[in-house]
Amino acid sequence: MEKCNCSNCELKAMFFENISKDDINSICSRKIEKSFDKGDYILSQGDEIMDFLYLKSGLVKLFIHNENDKEQIIAFAKPFDFLSILSVFSGKYYSYSIKAIEKSVTCNIKMEEIRKLAAENGAFSFDLLQRMSLISDKIILESLEIRKRNLKGRVAYILLFFKNHIYQAAEFELPISRKEIAEYIGMTTENVIRALTEFRKDNIIKIYGKVIEITDIKRLESISKHG
Amino acid sequence: MEKCNCSNCELKAMFFENISKDDINSICSRKIEKSFDKGDYILSQGDEIMDFLYLKSGLVKLFIHNENDKEQIIAFAKPFDFLSILSVFSGKYYSYSIKAIEKSVTCNIKMEEIRKLAAENGAFSFDLLQRMSLISDKIILESLEIRKRNLKGRVAYILLFFKNHIYQAAEFELPISRKEIAEYIGMTTENVIRALTEFRKDNIIKIYGKVIEITDIKRLESISKHG
DNA sequence: CGCGGCTTTGATGTTCATCAAGTAAAGTGG
């Protein structure tokens, strides 16, 4: 836990436009950075909402715990995504958990500061509203996208998701386990593996442990679209 | 299409707290009400976002169209729920459609007015943020709830949803078709019917056409929880 | 080294979608 050097902090450049230099400096001087290792909990379902968090670097998963010890992954977040989403401004406790799936750094700002700034500054508040809505929008539409696909379509979809939105490369090291893919797309681990194996046998992807190379993008896209 | 008499409009009482009398009156004097019959489109996916809408009376469904002519229902909205959700403040076109499933009246406010008010009034803007987030929150968590259940659990869940959140009564006329239930819970119409039939045979519900009477709430709740 | 979790494959059974066909209900035009 350490204060960040904000002189080149991206918050300044891209967080919001409608905020004064003074306010930015005030926030920057009081915000705190925290580092997390792969697998660390960043926050737990039920935790009191104290800070507003965004991800400075790394990759994390947002998920909820179920009765029977199973987890449902809501979304993945990448650098500069907000981690405080859903009803963080109206609720008292987090309704979901966050875990780092790669070494990550979060930027923590006292919720009270955001709240105060928002109350004083309509434009800032409206920016916040827009960004928060966009995030929920993405999560909802994405879950509908996944839901309308069958097993192979879902696995194809998530591979393309990592290719296009996280790594921008046809070859990448899958940051999550097969089990986590399953928890995200709502299928079992075994069947995720079976789908991957089939893609491999059909020469659509190559698998080297965690590393996936998509060799036939067109066909993978077709499977994602039409099952 | 008509101006509403706002003297007793609920907008005044419950819309937001942090808004001045002048502003409320200004909005009220310019807002427009529209009436829709059962089955009418209130707006269509792709429509330009011009107004901010909330539901004054009736019941509607929010849904998206898919390639193959199928619909996925995102949520139902009841009186005083916002109909303009997701990225209505940042996007230019609606990403979903809304249809009245009962005779409904919407209240339409120029988006520009909301935007202006929000920019000027941080507290109002923050209220808006809170309410918008709460809605998305509900949609996301509800979809996770549904997703973790099997067919019978899902049907039980939606029956209890109508009982608890829409009608507050164990007997009610289902406002939606079996097909729409299917589109909401992500199963086929036939299987929704089979689940209902089975509930009827097990003396958990009674069915009189569209009218459902839940006679064994405990058992229905148990099915909703444990499949 | 050994333990626990992740991965993989296979066998089996359940759940669910699809297809088909018929009845009921609701809307439509003469």
Next chain:
DNA sequence: CCACTTTACTTGATGAACATCAAAGCCGCG
């Protein structure tokens, strides 16, 4: 208001998709 068309509802039969159970190899970690 009736014939007509369409849409909703229902049931059954069948097969595909997927979950579950089991077992074994692999890998990382203390």
